[in-house]
Amino acid sequence: MKLYNSITKSVEPFTPLENNRVRMYSCGPTVYSYQHIGNLRTYTFSDLLKRSLQFAGFRVLHAMNVTDVGHLTDDADAGEDKIERAARAAGRDAWAMTEIFKAKFFEDCAGLNILPPDIVCRATDHIAEQIAMIQKMEDKGLTYCNADGIYFDTTKFNPITDLSNMRIQASEEYSRVGTGEKRSSYDFSLWKFSPTGAKRQMEWESPWGVGFPGWHLECSAMSMKYLGETFDIHTGGIDHIPVHHTNEIIQSESVTGKTFAKFWVHAGWLSFGDSEKMSKSAGGTLLLDNILAHGYDPMAFRYLMLTAHYRGPLKFTWEALDGAATALSRIRDFLAESDLSQGNIIESYISTFREHILNDLDTPKGIATLWTLLKDNKVKKDDAARTIIEMDKVLGLRLLLHVSGKTDLEVPAEVLALLTERTALKAAKDYAGADAVRDQITALGFEVMDTPKGPALKLL
């Protein structure tokens, strides 16, 4: 299997550190709000990666964090904790609020057929581990304390893993970010003191004073706790490269003296083809719920995401989603007419498909292979269907639900009666009457299709 590694900025052969087992960590959501469809693209990507690793024959141990404290509104450490701010603005309890958004996040993931991670860990459940990490850094003389909290002194340590080609070069004259309490703009917060005179909803005792952990720390502490000091793959959104992941590496490697993660794999941005802006602050977010409310199947959105390469940008437009929905529906119709039990996996097609997927998760080519197979007249339909279902282990489009025998429609008696009536009217050549009845059936949510075998119904 080959994967793009942000460290080397190239596609490299991937082999696990330990035999057949892959240990993978994904930066999860910050649960101060809903996750929009751009966020969900990143999690769909990590799911695709996990499924592809499994398809390649690896066993995957997958951990994901839930950030429920400490993620500031400003990566330069000068902002406010997003959780606290959102909770205060809504007049809610921060603890209850994060639980709600966390639950909603996993509900959306389930909707998109994103497999649950083996381990889900919350920052607030790992305060002790984070404090212990800071102490190790302090023992090595890599930290300093100021009025704001404990900071990592980036001038005192050079990490083994070099992500610095992506390091933000702060331009003195242009940057609107001051160093604040920091000695260097590259330094980052490990522990923030609670503001004097104000009690935070979330705060803990520490050897340095009451406060809360810096955002980057949780990922280091939890990933190493569950996956070891060096593990195989770390994933996240492409925006995490310059600050969050760079800092994770620095602090982790400063503590262990070992390479933190071997592969860093990042998902590209979802953007909007129209002028609609997608940002949380602009309030222009689009949620999975919005897509569902428009009547789309979540699998149509997943299909759309798979037609683009995970690293590149993807323009979301309703027109593109329409196209994806239609394409998916045609695949489903094809499967519904097939008998899986009579089908065998076609080796030539599945190996081409596998080749594409194992080459840095090339789902666009994988899907193109699926269509070539679907339209190949030389292939027995049942065999094609069986092979497509095999492909779906990676694609995760829940195609098995649409194979014949699995989608028995529950047609109301009323609709069946109308269908019988229409057939009779047709036989009597009363076409106006037959069309009127067809309209009634349509109004009840079913489409009438006249096939060579007689009339058939499809759920609209």
Place this chain on the structure above:
RNA sequence: GGUGGCGUAGCCAAGUGGUAAGGCAAUGGUUUGCAAAACCAUCAUGCAUCGGUUCAAAUCCGAUCGCCACCUCCA
């Protein structure tokens, strides 16, 4: 100003040196009472623009234009 990236048909999108994948839409046809669905066929001498390198360029180089992201909240 710095950094990363992008510009391929009406839409989405593959394609990093060898002559433009795939899907949607559209058009024509088969079928149908008519539709729909299905099936067949057609659909970029062209890859933002202009130069250059090469036997060969969407792919490499230079310039120009436009767009996006990060450096200020984002995955």
